[in-house]
Every structure is written in C-alpha cells, then in structure tokens.
Amino acid sequence: MRTQVGIVGAGPAGLMLSHMLHLEGIESVIIERASREHVQSRLRAGVLEHGTVDMLRELGLGERIGKIGLEQHAIDFRFGGESHRLDFHQATNGRSAWVYPQHELVTDLMNARMQAGAEILFETPVTRIDGLHTSKPTVHFEQGGEPRELVCDFVVGCDGFRGVCRDAIPDTVLKTYDRVYPFGWLGILAEAPAPTREITWGCHEEGFAMLSIRSPSVTRLYLQCEPDDDPDHWSDDHIWAELHKRLDVPGMPPVNEGKIMQKGVTAMRSFLAEPMQYGKLFLAGDAAHIVPPTGAKGLNSAMADVKVLGRGLAEKYRRGADHLLERYSQICLKRMWLVQRFSAGLCTMVHQFPGDNAFVRRLQRADLDYMTGTAAGRLAFSENFTGLPIET
Numbered sequence: 001m002r003t004q005v006g007i008v009g010a011g012p013a014g015l016m017l018s019h020m021l022h023l024e025g026i027e028s029v030i031i032e033r034a035s036r037e038h039v040q041s042r043l044r045a046g047v048l049e050h051g052t053v054d055m056l057r058e059l060g061l062g063e064r065i066g067k068i069g070l071e072q073h074a075i076d077f078r079f080g081g082e083s084h085r086l087d088f089h090q091a092t093n094g095r096s097a098w099v100y101p102q103h104e105l106v107t108d109l110m111n112a113r114m115q116a117g118a119e120i121l122f123e124t125p126v127t128r129i130d131g132l133h134t135s136k137p138t139v140h141f142e143q144g145g146e147p148r149e150l151v152c153d154f155v156v157g158c159d160g161f162r163g164v165c166r167d168a169i170p171d172t173v174l175k176t177y178d179r180v181y182p183f184g185w186l187g188i189l190a191e192a193p194a195p196t197r198e199i200t201w202g203c204h205e206e207g208f209a210m211l212s213i214r215s216p217s218v219t220r221l222y223l224q225c226e227p228d229d230d231p232d233h234w235s236d237d238h239i240w241a242e243l244h245k246r247l248d249v250p251g252m253p254p255v256n257e258g259k260i261m262q263k264g265v266t267a268m269r270s271f272l273a274e275p276m277q278y279g280k281l282f283l284a285g286d287a288a289h290i291v292p293p294t295g296a297k298g299l300n301s302a303m304a305d306v307k308v309l310g311r312g313l314a315e316k317y318r319r320g321a322d323h324l325l326e327r328y329s330q331i332c333l334k335r336m337w338l339v340q341r342f343s344a345g346l347c348t349m350v351h352q353f354p355g356d357n358a359f360v361r362r363l364q365r366a367d368l369d370y371m372t373g374t375a376a377g378r379l380a381f382s383e384n385f386t387g388l389p390i391e392t
C-alpha cells in the first residue's frame with residue numbers, strides 16, 4: 001500500500017488531520033488498532049476552547065455542535081462555603097467555551113471522513129515504523145494476524161500516550177518531561193439534570209470535585225480520589241455524599257442525584273516529549289503530550305497541533321514550501337509549554353496533596369482568591385481557559 005500521509009490512530013487528532021488534508025486534496029490512510037465502535041464510544045473530554053470550535057466551523061464541521069453544543073460563559077468556583085463565579089466571556093470581551101463531548105466530535109469527524117470515502121483501517125495495530133530518513137517511510141501493521149506495510153511520504157503519530165510512534169525517535173534525540181500526581185479522578189455519568197448550566201468546581205479541603213452539564217437530563221461529575229482507586233469501592237451513596245459535601249454551598253441549588261450510568265477512575269499526569277518531529281515523522285496530540293484533565297486542554301491541544309501540521313503539509317504539497325513544516329515542533333512546543341503551565345498550575349491550586357501542611361493550604365486559598373477576585377487573575381484564567389492563540 002502507498003499513500004501521501006500515513007496516520008497512526010483514529011482518535012480526534014488523526015481524524016481531524018485526515019479531514020484537513022482531504023480538503024486540501026492530499027491523500028491519507030488512517031491505521032487504527034481498535035474497532036470503529038470502540039473509537040466512537042470512548043467517553044472522554046467534554047469542554048472545547050473557542051478556537052477549537054472556530055476551527056470546526058471553518059472546516060465544515062459546525063452543524064451538530066451548533067445544535068447540541070452548550071456554550072459556556074463562566075465557571076462557578078466554590079470554596080470557603082461560597083460561590084465565586086468567574087465570567088470568562090466578560091473578561092475576554094466575548095470568548096466562550098463549549099460543552100461538547102469528545103465522542104460527538106469523533107462521530108462528526110468519522111461521518112465526514114466516511115462520506116468522503118476515506119481509507120480508515122480498523123483493528124489493524126501498528127507494530128513499528130521505519131525509513132524515517134528515506135524517501136519511503138514505512139508503517140508496519142497487522143491485519144487479520146498478517147503483517148502488512150504502508151509506504152508514505154510522511155508518517156503522523158496520532159496514536160495517543162501509549163502508542164508506538166514516539167518509540168521511533170531514538171533515546172539520544174527524544175527528551176521527555178513528566179509529573180505524576182498523587183491522586184486521580186473518579187468520573188461518573190449520571191441520569192440527572194445538572195443544577196446549573198455552568199461548569200462548577202468544588203475546591204474543598206477534603207478534595208476537588210467538578211460538575212458539568214452533558215445534556216438536559218445527563219450530568220458528568222468528578223471526585224478527587226486515590227490514583228489507583230477501584231471504582232467499585234465507591235458505593236453510590238458514598239459518591240453522592242462526597243459530591244454534596246464538596247460542591248453544595250448555601251444559596252445555590254444542590255447537586256441533583258440520579259442513576260449512575262458509568263463509573264471510572266483516571267490517573268493524572270503531565271507529560272511532554274521533545275521534539276515533536278523526527279525525520280519524516282510528526283507527533284500530534286496525546287502521542288506528544290498529556291495534561292491533567294483539570295484545565296480541559298488535552299483534546300484542544302491535539303486540535304492545535306493538527307491545525308499547524310495540516311497547514312504545514314498543505315504548503316508543502318501545494319507550493320513545495322517547507323517553512324511551516326520545519327517549524328512544526330518549535331511552534332507546537334512553545335504553545336504547549338504554556339498549556340502545561342496552566343494545566344499543572346490549576347491542578348496544583350485546586351486539589352489536595354497528601355502531606356500538604358496548613359501553610360500550603362492557605363496559599364492555595366490565596367491563589368483562588370486572587371484568580372477569582374481580581375481583574376488580573378480573572379483575565380489570566382480566562383485567556384488560558386478559552387484557548388491561547390495558535391501560530392500558523
């Protein structure tokens with residue numbers, strides 16, 4: 001098999017890149033380890049930045065988000081027994097965020113690619129890639145248990161944190177940065193109307209909690225827990241008691257209880273790999289970087305990488321210009337370190353770390369007071385939360 005751009009992974013990064021390339025008349029093949037059903041049903045991210053939504057609209061993918069996406073103007077931070085509403089729409093003169101679940105975005109992308117007759121191979125795990133410094137970079141994969149090869153001009157690793165593409169960069173070249181947090185998130189999906197349309201964060205001295213509307217009858221809720229907690233150790237009664245304790249404040253409607261439809265624990269880490277390009281290989285999305293979910297940046301950062309890469313490849317094929325492609329890693333890393341700074345900072349501000357003393361806890365409180373109670377604090381949060389600019 002041969003194609004222009006071989007893409008490993010049919011997550012949001014791989015599908016979006018393939019869609020962008022198609023609009024530019026560039027051929028691609030996506031090779032995905034899992035089944036189509038599995039890819040489309042994974043419940044993950046839920047909050048999109050202003051720039052991500054603009055990008056979806058510009059690329060003809062704005063219809064369903066216009067119908068079922070929920071535009072957000074503020075976050076309600078709850079601490080000290082009070083509500084502190086931070087209006088990021090006002091602080092940024094009109095920028096928003098949208099609640100739009102990742103599986104809906106993946107469905108939009110999958111439908112667009114399928115309608116255009118895209119070549120996406122499912123249940124075909126990639127085993128390795130090679131030839132990255134030759135004119136025939138090759139993706140080796142398995143199909144029905146048989147070894148197969150895809151020869152391309154460029155290979156893009158959109159295969160997530162546990163993919164194989166990053167391994168193709170030699171240890172002497174690749175530098176990784178990592179922080180593992182001593183807690184995780186227990187996430188539930190509940191058949192219950194959210195008490196408010198706005199995302200609510202409980203910054204409580206017994207642990208963080210978060211609430212986000214998913215639809216008029218479904219709420220997504222998270223609780224800080226042990227990083228290796230077994231979700232089955234949390235009874236429904238215990239979950240609701242903790243959510244009430246960490247999120248409810250006087251004068252605001254309490255958390256609504258309902259049937260718990262899904263329950264899982266996510267560990268938390270910050271991770272970044274440098275460089276994001278090696279020969280004819282480019283890494284995009286979780287393959288290159290992971291952030292704790294607190295800042296809602298993982299999916300959005302994947303979209304930012306793909307925007308730069310899609311334009312770079314378009315310039316290369318259209319005009320033979322290498323300018324943007326050569327700067328891909330540098331452009332993405334510069335933005336990504338700012339995203340890491342925001343995500344790690346926010347994660348540290350709102351969670352309880354085992355062993356922290358009273359002084360550290362008062363500093364956390366002072367950070368929350370500054371962020372919600374001063375114009376400078378509100379602006380800094382709002383610029384980052386609604387999305388930093390993407391240089392292309």
Ligand code: RFL
Pocket residue numbers: 008009010011012013014031032033034039043044045046047048102124125126127158159160161162163164187266284285286287293295296297298299300301302
């Ligand atoms: P993905 O989605 O992990 O897709 C990678 C794909 O590659 C495939 N793959 C392979 N295919 C072939 N051969 C191999 N050897 C392969 N190895 C892997 C996999 O099967 C998969 O299909 O990476 P991508 O495309 O970079 O997208 C990244 C996002 O999925 C991720 O960053 C977000 O979900 C993170 N995230 C959030 N991001 C946001 O922007 N806003 C949010 O509100 C938000 N909330 C979250 C989140 C992630 C969470 N979890 C579960 C980690 C909330 C949670 C709880």
